[in-house]
Amino acid sequence: DIQMTQSPASLSASLEEIVTITCQASQDIGNWLAWYQQKPGKSPQLLIYGATSLADGVPSRFSGSRSGTQYSLKISRLQVEDIGIYYCQQASSAPTFGGGTKLELK
Protein backbone atom coordinates (compact mmCIF):
# COMPACT_ATOMS: atom_id res chain seq x y z
CA ASP A 1 0.00 0.00 0.00
CA ILE A 2 1.09 3.56 -0.66
CA GLN A 3 1.57 5.52 2.57
CA MET A 4 0.76 9.23 2.76
CA THR A 5 2.59 11.11 5.52
CA GLN A 6 0.93 14.43 6.22
CA SER A 7 2.38 17.30 8.24
CA PRO A 8 1.92 19.08 10.48
CA ALA A 9 -0.73 17.20 12.47
CA SER A 10 -2.03 20.49 13.80
CA LEU A 11 -1.51 24.11 12.91
CA SER A 12 -2.53 27.39 14.45
CA ALA A 13 -2.56 30.46 12.20
CA SER A 14 -3.88 34.03 12.11
CA LEU A 15 -6.42 35.48 9.73
CA GLU A 16 -4.91 36.55 6.38
CA GLU A 17 -1.83 34.43 7.06
CA ILE A 18 -0.37 32.08 4.46
CA VAL A 19 -0.82 28.43 5.46
CA THR A 20 0.97 25.45 3.94
CA ILE A 21 0.26 21.76 4.57
CA THR A 22 2.41 19.02 3.09
CA CYS A 23 1.99 15.38 2.20
CA GLN A 24 4.77 12.93 1.40
CA ALA A 25 3.99 9.85 -0.67
CA SER A 26 5.91 6.63 0.01
CA GLN A 27 6.38 6.09 -3.73
CA ASP A 28 5.75 7.81 -7.05
CA ILE A 29 2.08 8.67 -7.52
CA GLY A 30 2.49 11.21 -10.30
CA ASN A 31 -0.26 13.81 -10.09
CA TRP A 32 -2.75 11.37 -8.56
CA LEU A 33 -3.25 13.43 -5.44
CA ALA A 34 -6.30 15.12 -3.97
CA TRP A 35 -6.88 17.44 -1.01
CA TYR A 36 -10.05 17.60 1.09
CA GLN A 37 -11.39 19.91 3.77
CA GLN A 38 -13.63 18.62 6.52
CA LYS A 39 -15.48 20.97 8.83
CA PRO A 40 -16.77 19.75 12.22
CA GLY A 41 -19.77 17.46 11.85
CA LYS A 42 -19.68 17.66 8.05
CA SER A 43 -18.67 15.42 5.17
CA PRO A 44 -15.31 15.99 3.45
CA GLN A 45 -15.19 18.45 0.56
CA LEU A 46 -12.88 18.06 -2.43
CA LEU A 47 -10.57 21.07 -2.79
CA ILE A 48 -7.82 20.03 -5.18
CA TYR A 49 -7.47 17.10 -7.59
CA GLY A 50 -4.72 16.08 -9.96
CA ALA A 51 -2.30 17.68 -7.46
CA THR A 52 -2.93 21.22 -8.78
CA SER A 53 -6.47 21.54 -10.19
CA LEU A 54 -9.03 23.50 -8.21
CA ALA A 55 -12.36 21.71 -7.68
CA ASP A 56 -15.61 23.42 -8.65
CA GLY A 57 -16.62 26.26 -6.36
CA VAL A 58 -13.41 26.28 -4.33
CA PRO A 59 -11.99 29.76 -3.64
CA SER A 60 -8.86 30.70 -5.56
CA ARG A 61 -6.92 31.28 -2.32
CA PHE A 62 -6.48 27.49 -2.26
CA SER A 63 -3.76 26.02 -4.44
CA GLY A 64 -1.87 22.76 -4.78
CA SER A 65 1.66 21.99 -5.89
CA ARG A 66 4.00 19.07 -6.33
CA SER A 67 7.73 18.53 -6.00
CA GLY A 68 8.61 14.93 -6.73
CA THR A 69 6.71 12.84 -4.19
CA GLN A 70 6.00 15.80 -1.92
CA TYR A 71 2.71 17.61 -2.30
CA SER A 72 1.57 20.88 -0.77
CA LEU A 73 -1.70 22.63 -0.14
CA LYS A 74 -1.44 26.39 0.26
CA ILE A 75 -4.04 28.80 1.58
CA SER A 76 -2.89 32.21 0.51
CA ARG A 77 -4.91 34.33 2.98
CA LEU A 78 -6.53 32.37 5.78
CA GLN A 79 -10.22 33.08 6.38
CA VAL A 80 -12.46 32.07 9.30
CA GLU A 81 -14.36 29.62 7.10
CA ASP A 82 -11.13 27.73 6.32
CA ILE A 83 -10.95 26.29 9.82
CA GLY A 84 -11.22 22.50 9.83
CA ILE A 85 -9.26 19.35 9.14
CA TYR A 86 -7.44 18.85 5.86
CA TYR A 87 -6.62 15.47 4.30
CA CYS A 88 -4.52 14.47 1.35
CA GLN A 89 -5.39 11.33 -0.62
CA GLN A 90 -3.52 9.41 -3.26
CA ALA A 91 -5.52 7.99 -6.16
CA SER A 92 -2.71 6.23 -8.00
CA SER A 93 -3.74 2.84 -6.65
CA ALA A 94 -6.07 1.67 -3.89
CA PRO A 95 -6.91 5.01 -2.27
CA THR A 96 -5.13 5.98 0.93
CA PHE A 97 -5.45 9.14 2.96
CA GLY A 98 -2.99 11.15 5.00
CA GLY A 99 -3.53 11.38 8.74
CA GLY A 100 -5.02 14.86 8.56
CA THR A 101 -4.02 18.38 9.60
CA LYS A 102 -6.18 20.23 12.10
CA LEU A 103 -6.16 23.93 11.27
CA GLU A 104 -7.13 26.34 14.03
CA LEU A 105 -7.22 30.09 14.44
CA LYS A 106 -4.53 31.69 16.54
Next chain:
Amino acid sequence: EVQLVESGGGLVQPGRSLKLSCAASGFTFSNYYMAWVRQAPKKGLEWVATISTSGSRTYYPDSVKGRFTISRDNAKSSLYLQMNSLKSEDTATYYCARPRSTGPVNWFAYWGQGTLVTVSS
Protein backbone atom coordinates in the same frame (compact mmCIF):
# COMPACT_ATOMS: atom_id res chain seq x y z
CA GLU B 1 -28.00 18.74 -7.88
CA VAL B 2 -26.06 15.62 -6.95
CA GLN B 3 -27.41 13.98 -3.80
CA LEU B 4 -26.21 10.91 -1.96
CA VAL B 5 -28.26 9.72 1.00
CA GLU B 6 -27.01 6.86 3.15
CA SER B 7 -29.15 4.71 5.42
CA GLY B 8 -28.98 1.48 7.36
CA GLY B 9 -26.53 2.33 10.13
CA GLY B 10 -27.08 1.48 13.75
CA LEU B 11 -25.89 -0.54 16.72
CA VAL B 12 -24.88 -4.12 15.97
CA GLN B 13 -23.16 -6.82 17.99
CA PRO B 14 -19.70 -8.12 17.07
CA GLY B 15 -19.88 -10.96 14.56
CA ARG B 16 -23.24 -9.88 13.19
CA SER B 17 -24.11 -8.36 9.82
CA LEU B 18 -25.47 -5.06 8.56
CA LYS B 19 -26.32 -3.70 5.13
CA LEU B 20 -25.94 -0.04 4.23
CA SER B 21 -27.71 1.67 1.36
CA CYS B 22 -27.04 4.86 -0.57
CA ALA B 23 -29.73 6.49 -2.70
CA ALA B 24 -28.27 8.61 -5.49
CA SER B 25 -29.96 11.36 -7.48
CA GLY B 26 -29.14 14.33 -9.67
CA PHE B 27 -26.83 12.46 -12.06
CA THR B 28 -26.74 9.39 -14.30
CA PHE B 29 -25.81 6.83 -11.66
CA SER B 30 -24.86 4.08 -14.10
CA ASN B 31 -22.09 6.23 -15.62
CA TYR B 32 -20.01 6.48 -12.45
CA TYR B 33 -17.84 4.25 -10.35
CA MET B 34 -18.97 4.53 -6.73
CA ALA B 35 -17.26 4.02 -3.40
CA TRP B 36 -17.65 3.76 0.35
CA VAL B 37 -15.31 5.62 2.70
CA ARG B 38 -15.44 5.41 6.48
CA GLN B 39 -14.27 7.49 9.41
CA ALA B 40 -13.89 6.08 12.90
CA PRO B 41 -14.86 8.49 15.72
CA LYS B 42 -12.32 11.32 15.99
CA LYS B 43 -10.12 9.56 13.42
CA GLY B 44 -9.14 10.00 9.77
CA LEU B 45 -10.63 8.76 6.53
CA GLU B 46 -10.32 5.18 5.26
CA TRP B 47 -11.40 3.92 1.86
CA VAL B 48 -13.58 0.81 2.18
CA ALA B 49 -14.72 -0.28 -1.28
CA THR B 50 -15.14 0.74 -4.92
CA ILE B 51 -17.40 -0.69 -7.61
CA SER B 52 -17.31 -0.27 -11.37
CA THR B 53 -20.20 1.14 -13.38
CA SER B 54 -21.67 -2.26 -14.25
CA GLY B 55 -20.83 -3.81 -10.92
CA SER B 56 -18.58 -6.41 -12.51
CA ARG B 57 -15.43 -5.16 -10.78
CA THR B 58 -15.07 -4.51 -7.07
CA TYR B 59 -12.10 -3.42 -5.00
CA TYR B 60 -11.38 -3.56 -1.26
CA PRO B 61 -8.53 -2.89 1.18
CA ASP B 62 -7.23 -5.86 3.14
CA SER B 63 -8.96 -4.60 6.30
CA VAL B 64 -12.42 -5.52 4.95
CA LYS B 65 -11.72 -7.95 2.10
CA GLY B 66 -13.72 -11.14 2.52
CA ARG B 67 -16.10 -9.53 5.04
CA PHE B 68 -17.61 -6.59 3.13
CA THR B 69 -19.35 -6.68 -0.26
CA ILE B 70 -20.14 -3.61 -2.34
CA SER B 71 -22.94 -3.83 -4.89
CA ARG B 72 -25.19 -1.57 -6.90
CA ASP B 73 -28.57 -1.49 -8.61
CA ASN B 74 -28.37 0.91 -11.53
CA ALA B 75 -32.11 0.67 -12.17
CA LYS B 76 -32.72 2.01 -8.66
CA SER B 77 -29.71 4.39 -8.60
CA SER B 78 -28.64 2.72 -5.40
CA LEU B 79 -25.37 1.61 -3.86
CA TYR B 80 -25.03 -0.98 -1.11
CA LEU B 81 -22.48 -2.25 1.39
CA GLN B 82 -23.06 -5.64 2.96
CA MET B 83 -20.94 -5.93 6.09
CA ASN B 84 -20.46 -9.36 7.66
CA SER B 85 -18.48 -10.59 10.67
CA LEU B 86 -18.40 -7.09 12.07
CA LYS B 87 -15.67 -6.12 14.51
CA SER B 88 -15.41 -3.29 17.01
CA GLU B 89 -12.84 -1.63 14.76
CA ASP B 90 -15.51 -1.32 12.05
CA THR B 91 -17.25 1.30 14.20
CA ALA B 92 -17.34 4.41 12.03
CA THR B 93 -19.40 6.81 10.01
CA TYR B 94 -19.76 5.33 6.53
CA TYR B 95 -19.91 7.72 3.58
CA CYS B 96 -21.12 6.99 0.08
CA ALA B 97 -18.90 8.85 -2.39
CA ARG B 98 -18.89 9.63 -6.11
CA PRO B 99 -15.83 10.54 -8.17
CA ARG B 100 -15.55 13.91 -9.84
CA SER B 101 -15.74 12.39 -13.32
CA THR B 102 -16.62 9.15 -15.06
CA GLY B 103 -14.03 6.42 -15.30
CA PRO B 104 -11.99 4.67 -12.64
CA VAL B 105 -10.66 7.81 -10.91
CA ASN B 106 -10.47 7.61 -7.16
CA TRP B 107 -10.93 11.16 -5.95
CA PHE B 108 -14.32 11.98 -4.60
CA ALA B 109 -16.18 15.16 -5.41
CA TYR B 110 -19.51 14.20 -3.85
CA TRP B 111 -20.17 12.70 -0.44
CA GLY B 112 -23.30 11.74 1.43
CA GLN B 113 -23.99 12.89 4.96
CA GLY B 114 -22.83 9.55 6.35
CA THR B 115 -24.46 6.84 8.43
CA LEU B 116 -23.03 5.74 11.79
CA VAL B 117 -22.31 2.08 12.43
CA THR B 118 -21.51 1.10 16.01
CA VAL B 119 -20.25 -2.41 16.68
CA SER B 120 -20.57 -3.22 20.35
CA SER B 121 -22.01 -5.85 22.64
